[in-house]
Amino acid sequence: MSDATPAPHLLAGHGWTPALDALFTPHRAAGLIPGRIARVDRGRCDVITADPVTGTLHTLRADTAPVGDPDPVRCPCTGDWAAVDAEAAPLPALRALLPRSTAIVRTNATKRSEGQVLAANVDTVLIAVSLAAEPDLGRVERFLALAWESGAQPLVALTKADLAGDAEHIRADVEDVAPGVTVLTVSAATGENLDVLAACLGPTTALIGQSGAGKSTLTNALAGAEVMAVQHVRDSDGKGRHTTTTRELIPLPDGGVLIDTPGLRGVGLYGGAEGISGAFSDVAALAAACRFDDCAHGVEPGCAVVAALADGTLAERRWESYRKLQRENAWIESRSDARLAAERRRRWKVLQKSVRDSGVVRRR
Ligand SMILES: Nc1nc2c(ncn2[C@@H]2O[C@H](COP(=O)(O)OP(=O)(O)OP(=O)(O)O)[C@@H](O)[C@H]2O)c(=O)[nH]1
Ligand SMILES: [Zn+2]
Numbered sequence: 001m002s003d004a005t006p007a008p009h010l011l012a013g014h015g016w017t018p019a020l021d022a023l024f025t026p027h028r029a030a031g032l033i034p035g036r037i038a039r040v041d042r043g044r045c046d047v048i049t050a051d052p053v054t055g056t057l058h059t060l061r062a063d064t065a066p067v068g069d070p071d072p073v074r075c076p077c078t079g080d081w082a083a084v085d086a087e088a089a090p091l092p093a094l095r096a097l098l099p100r101s102t103a104i105v106r107t108n109a110t111k112r113s114e115g116q117v118l119a120a121n122v123d124t125v126l127i128a129v130s131l132a133a134e135p136d137l138g139r140v141e142r143f144l145a146l147a148w149e150s151g152a153q154p155l156v157a158l159t160k161a162d163l164a165g166d167a168e169h170i171r172a173d174v175e176d177v178a179p180g181v182t183v184l185t186v187s188a189a190t191g192e193n194l195d196v197l198a199a200c201l202g203p204t205t206a207l208i209g210q211s212g213a214g215k216s217t218l219t220n221a222l223a224g225a226e227v228m229a230v231q232h233v234r235d236s237d238g239k240g241r242h243t244t245t246t247r248e249l250i251p252l253p254d255g256g257v258l259i260d261t262p263g264l265r266g267v268g269l270y271g272g273a274e275g276i277s278g279a280f281s282d283v284a285a286l287a288a289a290c291r292f293d294d295c296a297h298g299v300e301p302g303c304a305v306v307a308a309l310a311d312g313t314l315a316e317r318r319w320e321s322y323r324k325l326q327r328e329n330a331w332i333e334s335r336s337d338a339r340l341a342a343e344r345r346r347r348w349k350v351l352q353k354s355v356r357d358s359g360v361v362r363r364r
Contacts, residue, residue: 009021009050010050010051010052010055010056010057011034011035011036011048011049011050011057013251013255013256013257014036014048014057014249014251014257015036015121015123015203015204015256015257016034016036016081020034020081020098021034023098023099024083024098027083027095027096030083030095031085031087032083032084032085032095032096033049033050033083033084033086034049034050034081034082034083034084034098035047035048035049035060035062035081035082035084036048036079036080036081036082036249037076037077037078037079037080037081037082037094037249038059038078038248038249039078039248039249040064040075040076040077040078043063043064043065043068044061044062044063044064044091045061045062045064045076045094046059046060046061046062047059047060047062047082047084047092047094048249049084049086060084060086060092061091061092062082062084062091062092062093062094063088063091063092063093063094064076064094065093066093066094066095067082067094067095067096067097071115072108072114072115072116072117073103073105073114073115073116073117073270075117076094076097077103077117077118077119077120078118078119078120078248078249078259079119079120079121079122079204079206079249079259080097080098080100080120080121081097081098081121082094082095082096082097082098083095083096083097083098100120100121101121101151102120102121102122102123102150102151102152103117103119103120103121103122103150103151104117104118104119104120104122104125104146104147104149104150104152104206104208104261105117105118105149105150105270105271106118106146106264106267106268106269106270107268107269107270107332115270115271116270118206118208118261119206119259119261121204122150122152122202122204122205122206122259123152123153123202123203123204123205124152124153124154124155124200124201124202124204124205124206125146125147125150125152125153125154125155125205125206125208126155126156126157126197126201126205126206126207126208126258127140127143127144127147127154127155127156127157127208127209128157128159128207128208128209128210128213128214128215128218129143129156129157129158129159129174129209129210129213130158130159130160130209130210130212130213130214131158131159131160131161131163131164131167131170131185132160132163132164134170135158135170135173135174137173137174137177137317137318137321138317138321138324139210139267140156140174140177140178141177141279141280141318141321141322141325142267142269142325143208143209143267144156144177144178144181144275144278144279145269145272145275145276145278145279145280145325146208146267146269146272146275147208147275147279148274148275148276148277148278148279149269149270149271149272149274149275149276149278150275152202152206153181153202154178154181155181155182155184155197155200155201155205156174156178156181156182156183156184157184157186157197157218158170158171158174158183158184158185158186159186159187159188159213159214159217159218160187160188160189160214161185161186161187161190161192161193162187162189162190162192164185167185168185170185171183171184171185177318178279179280179281179282180278180281182200184196184197184200186218188214188217188218188220188221191221194221194222197222198222198252198254201222201252201256201258202256203255203256203257204256204257204259205256205257205258205259206258206259206261207219207258207259207260207261208261208264209263209264210263210264210265211262211263211264211265212263213263215260215261215263216260219250219258219260222252222258223250223251223252223253223258224253248260268328268332269325269328269329269332270332271329271332271333272325272328272329272332273329273333276322276325276326276329279325280318280322280325282314283305283314283318283319283322286304286305286308286314287304287305289304290302290303290304290305291303305319
C-alpha cells in the first residue's frame with residue numbers, strides 16, 4: 001500500500017462497516033473476532049470470519065447456545081453479526097450478537113403470536129413476484145409492508161418476464177401499489193434486466209417471495225454460479241422437488257451479499273404499523289388531509305379518503321387491503337410478545353440512529 005489509508009476490512013464485502021467496527025471494540029478487547037452468520041440450524045451456525053494473518057475468509061461451524069434466547073426474535077439468524085470465540089472447545093462459539101440495524105420479522109407460521117426473523121442487517125429487501133401468472137396485488141402489498149417494517153428499502157423484481165404476455169402493463173399495475181419502490185421486470189432465462197437489478201442492490205440484500213417465485217434461480221443468476229438448488233419437478237410423478245429450506249448468505253460478483261429465504265406461503269405481519277404506513281404512504285397522506293384528525297373515513301365531512309374513493313384516485317381494492325392489514329396488525333399487537341418486540345425494534349432503531357449520527361455512516 002503506497003498511501004496511508006488502511007486496507008478495507010476483509011469482511012467489508014460481506015457488509016462490515018466502520019460503525020460495526022466501533023461497536024465491536026469491547027468484544028475485540030475480550031479476544032473475540034467478528035463474524036457474519038450465513039445459516040442457522042439446530043443449535044449450530046455457519047459463521048463467516050476473516051483470518052487477518054492469511055488474509056482469507058473462513059466459514060466456522062459454531063455453537064449458538066451461548067446467545068440463545070427464549071424469545072425467537074432475539075435468537076441468532078442469517079445476517080446477524082456475532083462476536084465469535086474461535087478458540088472455544090469442542091467447537092467455536094458465539095458469545096454475543098451486535099445490535100441489528102434492520103430485521104425482517106414475520107409471525108411464525110405455526111405459533112401466530114411469535115415472531116420469526118427471516119434475515120437481519122439487510123439494506124435491500126428484494127421481493128420476487130412471478131409473472132408466470134397474474135400477480136396478486138394484495139399479496140404484493142403485504143410483502144411490501146413486511147419489507148418496509150424491516151427498516152430496509154424494498155425493491156420488486158417481477159420474475160420470469162419471458163413467460164408474460166404483457167410484462168410492461170403488469171409492471172405499471174404493480175408500480176401503482178408500490179409507492180417509493182422500484183419495480184423491475186427480469187428474466188433469469190433471457191438475462192433481461194439482471195444488470196439493472198444488480199445495480200439496485202444494497203450491500204446486503206434479502207430475497208423474499210412465495211415458493212416458486214424464482215428466487216433460487218435469480219440468486220444463481222445474480223451470483224453467476226449454481227449456489228442454490230432450484231425446484232426440479234419430474235413431470236411424470238411430481239417427485240424430485242428440491243426447494244430452498246435454509247437461508248444462505250451468498251457473495252455477489254460486484255460486491256455485497258444476497259440472502260435467499262425459503263418460499264413463504266403466507267406472510268403474517270409482526271408489529272407492522274410502520275410497515276403498513278410505508279407500503280401505503282399514499283393512503284397515509286390522504287388520511288392526513290382529512291378535516292378531522294380522528295376521522296374514521298366514514299361519514300365525517302371533509303374526509304379526503306372518501307373523496308379519493310369517490311373520484312377514483314384511490315382504488316377500493318387498495319383501501320380494503322390497507323384496512324385488512326391494519327386490523328390484522330391491531331390483533332397481533334394486542335399480543336404482548338409482539339408489542340415487546342416492536343418496542344425493542346424501536347430501541348434498535350434509536351441505537352442505530354445514534355451510531356449513524358455520530359458520523360460513522362453506513363454504506364448505502
Ligand atoms: N421461464 C422461466 N422460468 C423460470 C425463471 N426463473 C425461474 N424459473 C422456473 O421457476 C421454477 C421455480 O424456480 P425456483 O428458483 O426454484 O423458485 P424459488 O422461489 O426459489 O422456490 P422455493 O425454493 O420453493 O422458494 C423453476 O422451475 C425455474 O426453472 C425465468 O426467468 N424464466
Ligand atoms: Zn377521513
